[in-house]
Amino acid sequence: MLPEFHLKFKTLLATLSSVLVLVTPTAGFADEINIYSARNEALIKPILDKFTEKTDIKVNLVTGKADALISRMQSEGQFSPVDVLVTTDAGRLARAKSMGLTQIIPNEVSLSSVNATLVDPDRHWTALTKRARPIMYAKDRVDPATLSTMEALTDAQWKGRICIRSSSNIYNQSMTAALIEQLGEQATEQWAKGLVANFARPPAGGDRDQIRAVAAGQCDIAVANTYYLAGMRESQDKATRDVANSVAVFWPNQDDRGVHINISGIAIAKHAKNLAQAEALISFMLSEEAQQWYAQTNGEYPVVDAVAWSDTLKAMGTFKHESIPLQTVGEKNADALKLMDRAGWK
Amino acid sequence: MSRILFWLLLGLILLPLGVVLSSIANPDFSLLQHLYQTVLLDYVSNSVLLAVGVGVGVAIIGASLAWALTQYSFYGSRLLGWLAVLPLAMPAYIIAYTYTGLLDYSGPVQQFLRATFDWQYGDYWFPNVRSLGGAIVMMTLVLFPYVYLLARNAFTAQSHSLREASASMGVTRWHYFSRIAWPLAWPAIVAGMALAMMEALADYGTVAYFGVSTFTSGVFRTWFGMGSRQTALQLAAMLTLIVFVVIWLEQRSRHKVRHATKGNAREPVRLTGLKGMGMALACSLPVFLGFILPVIQLSSWAVSYLPDWSWQDYAPLVSQSVMLAGITALATVLLALFLSYTKRWYTASIPQWAINLASMGYALPGIVIAVGVLVPLGFFDIKLNAFTNAWFGYQPGLILSGTMVVLVFAYMVRFVAVALQHTQTGLQTITPNMDDAARSLGVGSVKATWRVHLPIMKPSLIAALLLVFVDVLKELPATLVLRPFNVNTLAVKAYELAMDERLQQAALPALSIVLCGILPVLLLIRQLRKHEDKYAKRA
16 A cells, blocks of 8 residues: 555656746756856856857756855755856855855866965865956046055045945955955054045946946046956947046056955855766866856956956956955955945945 | 635745744844944935835825826827836836936936036036935836826726715815815825835835945845845844834725725816816826836837847747746735635634735845745755655655745735735725625625626726736846746846846846736726726716
8 A cells, every 4th residue: 555655646746846847848968957156147158058068968047146046055955956056256155165055176176277365275166267356547537656555545635536336245345355354454444434535426336337437527536347347348339438448447556465356156066966067067167268258258357377368358457466365255244344334335 | 714724825925924023033133233333224214215205206196197197188198098007017226227327427418418518527416316316216207107006096986976066065176186086095095105115115126226225225235245144134024114114004094984985987177278288298207207218218228239139048038027927917816816805704803914914025125035935945845855755765855946836926925915905905995785785686695706896806906917917027036046947037137137237238128028018008908998988988
């Protein structure tokens, strides 16, 4: 009696689950990989398609906010279907690791081409691209000789001349977290207060909006990620290109710690079922082809040194960047946000 | 039986709210203290101001439009009658992006002003779009149809004889509006206001882009920035307090006037000449600002990026969005109907607060609902596996998490308020003596419901279906987190591109949301018109 029931119950559950899950056609692929990505679809799908083309591994993708995806992994627990997590900053990877949601990337995947500060010391995650956050200035109103460091942006000469986005934004949070690590909490808080005092307007909009505000004359200096400027310089729209070309990049702190950078990165999920495919994906993402694609398409810097930059990136010049281990940036994120709250950085 | 089902369904709908409220159990005092010392006051005041501002704005625009379009006929008034619903199809964050592009310092309008008058930065005053005031205006422009729809039904239902009786006693048109028509329509107007206010409280996209700190942006900031989901949920729990107040006020207004008068609608007064033109201009302004202008701007952007899209990638976006919205709309309205009817049948044993509680989901940010859904369903899945493993040696894996079921469930939690608002107002227009009359004629209660209620409820039902449909089309945060692999919607696409500051590329999916929303709106209008014509014919 029982075995029969057992069988029926199994079939019932199996049918139920297959009815519940919206199944997309899977014909023709022997292997699959399931990805949760905080990188939005437009910036990852094309390269994943190339991966499928090359390896015959089908990619299933969900994109969303990193912390929400991490929450989903958490509540799905051991049955979570996800194999790899892709994020656009180191902090979230460190968070996923500390929650026990990731595992060591096997030695079969070579991470030696990636700078050690961009890889988790326990090999729970690795960077895939670098994103730099320099100063951008109006070519016609600012003499680059007056610029030097991020700290110098608190000088009185910049009063009412600086545009930067809200402290809710992760790029500002990790920039501040990195400063806490390197300058200490007190000095960083002084810096944040000084910066806020020099704001041209209350923070609003994204990085591109800050660049536009500089071009339009609302402020003279913006702090923004380079790939936004790169994207604007390569825009199909002439007006946008003109805006981007009236603004130039200044690399701050080149004589000391270097400019702030963050990464986009990848980790293997603790309960990954397609481990070999996950390994193949990471190796592919670190290959010259994928690294070059990111540099060309999204103006991000490759993490593998040998890979050539796009012309737009070359035109912005080379730079020295911070060398603190990125995971500390993740750990200090909450402190950074509280500090910015206290400094009145909206 | 149906009472038991009522409480069961209610419990299910309230599960996510329970997760949110239970977060209060273990507070992180140091973090809360930090918030209290720095930003909490901002969150409270901005959220309250936003909700009140949007509430007042939609009431004024929505009710005036409804009044003008039901009482007068003028050039274009029939067309405006349905155009006025269209702003609903426009996601608030999209209109926010559009207007910022137009009106910001670096936008074309101010550039033109500077070029024409040779001004520099600081030489002139121009309202800052990216501000609390701007957020209020943006949301008002897309949310006023909530009031318009409900108020329009209410004004239409007001009887002709009422106006005539008033006129015979020397009551002027203005007095009639302010003393009689307005108070009678008030419950409907407040119902629309409550919906708009709840939606404003739950909004994230607009306030985040404008840099306005509200409870909802605070929830995101605390969760994502400080890594404290618990404290984020606690903020959401505080937000529900504000919502309680909104719902309480709404209920109070309902108590005052229990039953709207029913009767024959009257012929609208024909306005011609300058008066007619003035009216046409005034009435088209909100529609122009809330719909036509943004659509023109979006279209011009969409055209320049059209070659980037392939139909092969685009078709599934449209079909998945429409399918999800359609299924959810049906399920949600059925649920709302069941809840409202059970409440009507068992008035004594089912308190009103039970229905009100079910509406709470509307004011919770989508992402909070997502967490509220993920946690209990994930728990259920894991327990189920443990159970089957122990008894049958078999683990089916996740059978709910990561499926469409979860997504539709989350939508229902979030949007059942919209459907309830309409089923409830619809049911209120059916007076108990209508049921008695039917019963005295020997028609059983099921049959009475079918034959007497359905025709009267029809416009409310269709409005409910449509609104939930459009709301799901626009919904974003919950969709992002809960969707199964490879499921994409238009809103996800539009949002991802817009958040990446590729507004021009986002224009096409945004426009498509509007287009998918328009079709059912047209349907609604046809139904409403039939309904109104029927009243008119009887007059």
